[in-house]
Amino acid sequence: MTAPLTPSEFLAAVGMDREGKTNRMRRFGDALVAEWAATARRDGKMKSTLGPYVKAIAIRGVTENSVTVELPAKRMTGKAATVVRMIEFGMGPGGIGTEGSYDVRKFLLSGAGGKTKMGKTGPYKNVPFKPTTAEIKGLGGKSALEKAKGLAATRVSGGSWQGPSLAAGHTAIINNANTGLPHKTDRLHGLRRMVNKRGKTSRYITFRRASWSGNPWIHRGVRARHLAEKVRGKVQEVWERVS
DSSP states (O other), X not given: OOOOOOHHHHHHXXXXXXXXXXXXXXXXXXXXXXXXXXXXXXXXXXXXXXXXXXXTOEEEEEOSSOEEEESSOTTOOHHXXXXXXXXXXXXXXXXXXXXXXXXXXXXXXXXXXXXXXEETTEEEEEEEEOOXXXXXXXXXXXXXXXXXXXXXXXXXXXXXXXXXXXXXOSXXXXXXXXXXXXXXXXTTTTOEEEEOTTSOEEEEEEEEEEETTSOOOEEOOBOOOOHHHHHHTTHHHHHHHHO
């Protein structure tokens, strides 16, 4: 004859002890993470940012009675975390959490994203752009790409950039789509070829100066996805699937 189970043994057998409840909450958290990632994929508007956004969804903590899913994950910091917050909450004239077009100089010249210097007309910042070979070819054609590949390598020594760069004229000077004003020069002007320690091309880079005395740098803003709110509406449905 088998001895009857004690109350604690019975709860463990049916998965209702502390460990069982915690495991169920963890499964619930995993299901919420999966649902959130699926919601992001269905959004259809994220391209290069989809991967980082999905990786940023993670379980922060689990108890027998609750589970917390966060974005961005605690392990994600710096620029990557900032981009993910912009996608979720939007980016506009008031910073993350707002929407609409804004002048990028408001943030660039306030000290964000690198060192701001002082010139005769006030603060300025030299902002790097790193076009791919496909982008260079798309902007200036095969001849521009061949010229870029043929540049002697630029080396940086003591803060001084040493090496040749592309002259102007490899692509047309166009108007900024957001302001209607013409760019100061063409987009490939000043392009340099950088190499790694083995002498292989590592990237192409050019700089443009942002200052209050120059043209505005208008960004159309980032639309808030608010995907967390969509997932919130499915919490009960997800719970019923795993409980």
